[in-house]
Each structure stands twice: as structure tokens, then as C-alpha cells.
Amino acid sequence: MIRKIIKPQPELSDFVENLWMLENTSDSPHEIVVLPNGRFDIMFFYSPEQSFHIMRMGLETEPAQTAIPPKALLFAISFKLLAIEYLLDVKAASIINTADALPKDFWGITKEDLNDFDQFCDKVSVKMISLIKPDIDPRKQKLFELIYASNGAMSVKELSEKVFWNSRQINRYFNDHFGISLKAYCNIVRFKESLEHIKEGRLFPELNYTDQNHFIKEIKRLSGVVPKELFKDKNDRFLLFHTLPKK
Structure with missing residues (x-):
């Protein structure tokens, strides 16, 4: 497993915990347990088995077992809860302990954007900064x-x-x-x-x-x-x- 994690730009510090990536370079699935982390995630995912897709992950309140497929690549953004209302403008209550699919053109991110993690972070950061609402309570x-x-x-x-x-x-x-x-x-x-x-x-x-x-x-x-x-x-x-x- 290859891993990388970076902190968000200062303008996003109230809304984003970090941006991170995982890559399973092996020919076998990697069994994992997803632990509650108090965050709301958007994941950009590619594997030969499942192609390119984007998922919005709700808050976890319990551990969940899953697997990262062979040769899979995952880029993710972990959001602090303030982002739900003031950056993403959604309510996450309906997807607690589960996830929903986002459009394949979400934020203009494509499979090719998963070729370079640093460039991906720059691109999504510009987008997120543009979405921040004024007048936060x-x-x-x-x-x-x-x-x-x-x-x-x-x-x-x-x-x-x-x-x-x-x-x-x-x-x-x-x-x-x-x-x-x-x-x-x-x-x-x-x-x-x-x-x-x-x-x-x-x-x-x-x-x-x-x-x-x-x-x-x-x-x-x-x-x-x-x-x-x-x-x-x-x-x-x-x-x-x-x-x-x-x-």
C-alpha cells in the first residue's frame, strides 16, 4: 500500500482536515476496517475492476469491513463538519454509515486527474475555495x-x-x-x-x-x-x- 497525506491550504483549514491517497499496488485485494474519524469524505476512485467513480461518504459511527481492489487508486478529501453547510451545501444525515454516488463529472475531476496527486490537490483546492459561502455563523x-x-x-x-x-x-x-x-x-x-x-x-x-x-x-x-x-x-x-x- 502506498500512502500520502497533505494538509489543506490555509483558506480551507476550517473546512478540510486533509487530502490523502491510497494505492494498492498488488494483484490481490487488501482487506481493511474503516474506522470512525468524525469526518465526511469525498473519494475519487479508480481500479481495473470498477473503473472510475466518485463517492460521498457519510459520518461513520461504527467500524466497517471492506477491501481495496487490486491495482486500485484512491484520492480523497476529508471534510470537517462545517463544510457540510458552508462549502458543500448538503445535509449528511441521510448517508450516515453509508455512501452515495456522485456524478462522474463532479468538480470537473476525471480519471486522468488521478495521475498526479499534487496536481489533483491543487485543482480541487481551487474549486473548494470558490465554493466557500460568506457569513458563517x-x-x-x-x-x-x-x-x-x-x-x-x-x-x-x-x-x-x-x-x-x-x-x-x-x-x-x-x-x-x-x-x-x-x-x-x-x-x-x-x-x-x-x-x-x-x-x-x-x-x-x-x-x-x-x-x-x-x-x-x-x-x-x-x-x-x-x-x-x-x-x-x-x-x-x-x-x-x-x-x-x-x-
Whole structure:
């Protein structure tokens, strides 16, 4: 598996987590487990078996097993949730834990654009910057800043107080746009950050988990395995591990 990941241009930092690519250079499918990452992805995909297609992936709240076909190439954009409303203008609640197909001419990207990852990133970045809507609600912008800065460890009450936005209204916004409650989303963000610790062999809670037992249960609920099994990453199969940036 060949992997590459880059950070977005500064103008996109509120909306895009990263742009990344995976290539399966072998003649066999590569079995993977897709882990929840708190992001909404658009994937541009080519393989001899499936030709060129584009998919919009909803939020994952549970692990999912799949496979990357032989000789497959995948370029992807991982979006922060603010992009749903202010860049993509969609509601993701209907595709939680699933995906839908996008038109083959989406954003003008073709199979030939998958020949060069850096050029692909430049092309989609120009397009995304052109789509950003003005007049972003400052409460929403601040809310997501706090969620990501705290790695999902802040309580709903704390977040509500800091952005001066009623928690009931925040949850209505989350459920309507993303198909998930604020607390559930924060748990996924915390899980994602914990993966970086686990990848380094730190198999203990560091992000406001109640105790070791709570930590193990949450990791297993969202990944399907206990932290020790994640750390081993047998057969290089956990997709989010592939796309975590190297520090």
C-alpha cells in the first residue's frame, strides 16, 4: 500500500482536515476496517475492476469491513463538519454509515486527474475555495474550533456555555445536518485522537475517559477491537491508521 497525506491550504483549514491517497499496488485485494474519524469524505476512485467513480461518504459511527481492489487508486478529501453547510451545501444525515454516488463529472475531476496527486490537490483546492459561502455563523465556527481543539473531550454543557448557544438547539442542529448528537460526535473525535496515542503504544486513557475500563470499552465499541489489537494493526488493515499524519 502506498500512502500520502497533505494538509489543506490555509483558506480551507476550517473546512478540510486533509487530502490523502491510497494505492494498492498488488494483484490481490487488501482487506481493511474503516474506522470512525468524525469526518465526511469525498473519494475519487479508480481500479481495473470498477473503473472510475466518485463517492460521498457519510459520518461513520461504527467500524466497517471492506477491501481495496487490486491495482486500485484512491484520492480523497476529508471534510470537517462545517463544510457540510458552508462549502458543500448538503445535509449528511441521510448517508450516515453509508455512501452515495456522485456524478462522474463532479468538480470537473476525471480519471486522468488521478495521475498526479499534487496536481489533483491543487485543482480541487481551487474549486473548494470558490465554493466557500460568506457569513458563517460565528457560534458554529467557534463550536467546531472548541471540539477539535479539545479533541472531543469537552462536555456538551461546557461547549454550550462557551459559544452562548442552547445545548438543545445545538443537538437539533447536529441531528438535522449530520444525523448524530453533539455528544456522540465528540466521542468519535476523542476516539480518533486516541488512535494517535494507541499507534504510539500508549494503551491508556488520556482524554477525559472515566477510567481504563471506560477507555477500553469505547475503543472497542468504535473500532471492534481492544486497544492492544489496534496497536498491533495486524495485516495493516485499519484504514484510519493509514491516514493519520506522521508527527
